[in-house]
């Protein structure tokens with residue numbers, strides 16, 4: 001499918017667009033409009049329900065700016081870099097690994113040396129994509145945004161966090177003590193992260209400021225195979241791509257653990273939960289895979305890692321990174337801060353290990369829009385089939401025409417429904433245009449008041465998915481809409497067909 005079509009709707013209907021567009025925009029910054037913001041908040045809330053509520057994680061909210069010492073301890077100052085090359089002719093800057101991937105089709109893993117990268121560039125005769133000029137040797141560029149906090153003379157060096165999880169690690173002790181937590185337990189956070197990307201691109205997919213939902217699950221490494229909730233998912237089938245045979249296969253969670261495809265019940269459980277979550281957002285199972293990362297692409301802190309990818313016409317998009325971070329983070333912060341971050345379990349002091357779920361919210365939203373987008377020649381417009389729980393608005397209310405008290409009646413209905421649902425009121429343009437507008441932002445049901453409504457106290461409901469209409473009494477509207485959203489009744493049986 002053509003991504004441009006989705007981007008056109010995204011801009012026209014207020015999902016998202018380049019940041020500060022009336023000025024000169026800087027690449028890699030995108031703003032959400034009213035519809036996109038609602039959609040994003042609902043995806044975040046679903047994540048909250050699915051993980052924080054159901055998994056009983058502790059949710060925290062930390063600052064975006066943290067002192068340099070945090071990132072020295074975490075290894076970001078040294079290791080959070082991308083390979084950079086510059087054109088000797090036009091001076092433009094390029095991310096070397098991505099350039100090689102685009103020009104030569106060679107995947108460059110995260111930890112490849114500059115020497116090796118220079119060799120590939122030379123061998124494949126890769127030139128500047130802008131002017132065909134000669135490229136410099138590769139050097140590493142740190143992707144964190146550096147800040148000076150306080151008046152210039154005494155400014156303290158700090159950084160915008162490049163991932164939300166460091167807040168969780170530095171707060172570990174506070175949460176552990178305050179909540180009297182017992183292993184295994186999770187700490188989660190939804191927030192903004194910042195990366196000074198060399199070449200941001202593909203709209204929401206690689207931005208310089210973006211949203212993450214992250215959970216760090218702390219556990220005793222001796223008990224990675226003791227996880228009671230494993231039973232709940234053991235028969236669920238995963239779309240698994242492991243390093244063993246490099247073939248995508250459907251395998252139950254129980255079999256994946258038994259055959260050693262996934263090392264540990266705790267890990268298998270959370271991988272299943274991730275696949276379930278992505279699927280619940282309207283992304284079909286065929287378009288989801290859990291892919292084990294190779295040794296070379298795994299970040300330095302991870303012993304074992306799976307990406308949850310979603311298939312789109314731009315290829316497989318990594319939406320959630322799942323990492324076994326061992327005790328790397330707590331040990332590093334402990335060493336650098338001098339604070340004891342060990343916990344006592346059965347009289348024994350241990351440093352908990354960490355399984356991390358790191359989800360890109362903007363990427364998820366992009367993939368949801370991609371998979372919910374319906375190209376509809378018959379209707380004459382394209383629309384979004386969002387699942388009810390993340391829909392920007394549950395229903396729209398319209399007067400058929402703008403006269404004879406019809407708007408007054410529609411407003412009455414709107415005020416009534418607004419107490420229970422997210423409702424969109426619209427009276428501009430023909431009714432056909434208003435239906436098209438509602439479809440384009442994915443609204444499930446449109447309620448229209450007409451002349452009969454004044455006499456009969458009833459109204460028309462239109463179903464987004466079928467465009468069929470039924471007639472029901474206004475007094476039953478709240479109840480019936482609720483049943484329709486929960487899929488408790490069939491649309492055509494909910495009222496009098498028209």
Ligand SMILES: [Zn+2]
Nearest residue numbers: 087090128131
């Ligand atoms: Zn150039």
